Amino acid sequence: MVDTLAESERPTDPTLAGLSARSRAWTLLIACLGVLLVISSMVALNTALPDLAVATSATQAQLTWIVDCYTLVLACLLLPAGALGDRYGRRGALLFGLVVFAVASVAPVFWSEPLQLIIGRAAAGVGAAFVMPATLSLLTTAYPKDQRNKAVGIWAGAAGSGAVVGMLGSGGLLHFFEWQSIFWAFAAAGALLFLLTLTISTSKESVPRPLDWIGAVLIGGGLAILVFGILEIPTLGWSDGLVIGSMVAGVGLCVAFGIFELRQRHPLLDVRLFSNPTFATGAAAITVFFLANFGFFYIVMQYMQLILGYSPIKTAFAVAPLIGPVLVLSTTAFWFLPLLGLRLVVFSGLGLISIGFLMMGGIAVADGYSAIAWPMLVMSFGIGLLTAPMTSAIINTAPDDKQGVASAVNDTTREVGAALGIALAGSLLAAQYTDLLAPRLPEQLPEPVRQAALGSLGQALEVSAKLGPQGAQIAELSKAAFVEAMNSSTFGLAVIVGVSAVLIGLWAPGRDERQLRPLRTLRSTGRHRA
Structure with a gap:
């Protein structure tokens, strides 16, 4: 269905030519476990931030960087790490990344000052940068072309479930153990996956080229x-x-x-690939739906914990239903993508996400879980429609020799989209919250209390708990301002995703491999058909 390069341009590594179906399935399992480890590590520490703040006396800025430095290092090293895997061997890159990830993950257990935690998480990001593209490139070079989309769909389903798995796992650990247990778990998982990776075949460029x-x-x-x-x-x-x-x-x-x-x-990357409509569509759509995905998580996790009063583990279970549609649609993408075409999939997927955000626009403080559950379900179908097809669009347009770099492009667009989503949702929410709450607070309120309440809903609830009867009023005002700000933020995200659905859809090829781009192309196509 998707555009591909000529078969002569897609050399196959001879070490993988004779792989049995069982060996390919085992490689697929290792690849899914690897990407699940990397993605779950991105979100797992969010549930432990209150415990970390108490145990390490970290400031709010330091807590932010304990989480964000992992994503920052991961994003900037993905392309070079993917290229090194292509050049010297993808299994070797995966093994190296797992060693670095495991060692860096266990280090914060012994050195737990805020700066040491930041350095440890940054080092884990280095390891993750080698792990993530290697998992997908090993997978795509192991499977023949006619089976590749099905395997990529399963990998994409695992990647799409990683955030929820990370929250469930970390929430469960914190329910029984201290925050250090999260780092022990990641170190153990990295070590176990290292041993399993030794059992799979490797692949690399058929003709070595200088880096x-x-x-x-x-x-x-x-x-x-x-x-x-x-x-x-x-x-x-x-x-x-x-x-x-x-x-x-x-x-x-x-x-x-x-x-x-x-x-x-x-x-390192043939940028002319972006002139290919299929490749460009995949990269653009992944960026937008990860922007939407992480923007949604940023907003809804605060809503569930601060408005609904959920614990971290209850929050994780509340968002767990997202996994169902994502897994089902990702693993069946090889069937519906040829039927619908890339253009309709992009329109439908991004359109459903935009509708989901619009449905969140009328939530009130008194509403319960159901108010967020239905929009979340609609969005999960949109995410599921996009997850595997967009990854396949990128992978299937790159030659086999450059699968590591193509995988890194796929992963980099995810990281940049996630960072943009958090930034957009965070800035929209913060600005609206402060603007809405400031004129409503009592004028006689002490300035330190006022500033704390205006800083965030979390601070407002903490301060209000110490103020007696007046605190209840401040808590209600702050919650109302937060929910109104959340509604404005989700509307803004709905507009961004909706406009992107139209623009990317106009660029994307349809079932006939043609695009809807310029009007002249449409007219010339019509004359040609006539």
Whole structure:
């Protein structure tokens, strides 16, 4: 269904030519476990932040970086790590990444100062950057072309479930053990997966080519600076000089990378792939739906814990129904994608996510779980429609020799989209919350209490609990402002995703492999058919 390069341009690694069905299935299992480990680690520490704050005396800024530095390092190293796997062997890259991840995960158990935790999480991000593209590239080179989409669908389903699995796992551990148990669990999982990985076959470029180190530095530095700027938006705001400077510098380095790659005989990433409508559609759609996915999680986890009063483990179980549609639609994408075409899948998937956000627009403080459950279910069908087809769109347009780099493109768009989603949702929510609450607070309220209440709903509830009868009024006002701000934020995300559905859909090829882009193309197509 999707555009592909000529078969002569897609050399097959001879070490994988004779793999049995059982060996391929075992490789698929290892790949799914690897991506599940990386994605679950992205969100697991969110449930432990209150315990970490008490145990380490970390500031709010330090807590943010304990979580975010993992994503920052992961995003900026994905492309170079994928290229190294292509060049020297994808199983070796996976093994190296698992060792680094496991060692870095156990380190915070022994060195638990805030700065040491940040360094440990950054080191775990280095390991994850080698693990994530290797899992998908090993998988896509192990399976023949006619079976590849089905295998990618299963991998994508595992990746799409990673956030919920991470929350369930960490919430369960915290219910019985201390926060250190999360790091022990990741270290043990990394060590076990290392042993299992020794049993699978490797693959690499059939014709070794020199590594593009300058390109690696440009794209790694550009993505690091760009993602850093995005992650600082909820704290500093869109107009802050550091945010603007970081984003401009990051985009500038990424543009320089593109120009440099066009002039290279052996580029790290052939940027001309983005002129392929299928490849570009996959990259753009993944960015948007991960923006929506993580923006949703950022908002709804606060709503469930601060408004509904859920514990971390109860919150995890409350969002667990997302897994069902994502897994079912991801594993059946090989069937419905050829029937619908990429264009209709993009329209439908992003459209359902946008509708889900719109359905959240009328939530009130007194509403219960059902008010959030129905929009979440609608969104999960949209996410499920997109997860596997968009990954397949990227993978199937890249030659087998560059599956590591193609996998890294798929993963990088996810990380950038996730960072953008948190930044957009966070900044919209914070600005609206403060603007709505400020004029409603009693004028005689002491300034320290006022500033705390305006800072966040969490701070407002903490302060109100110490103020007696007046505290109950402040709590109600703060909750009402938060829910109104949440409704405004979800409407903004609905507009962004809805507009993206139209624009990306116009670019995407349909069942006939043609696009809806320029009107001239449509007219010429009509004349040709006539």
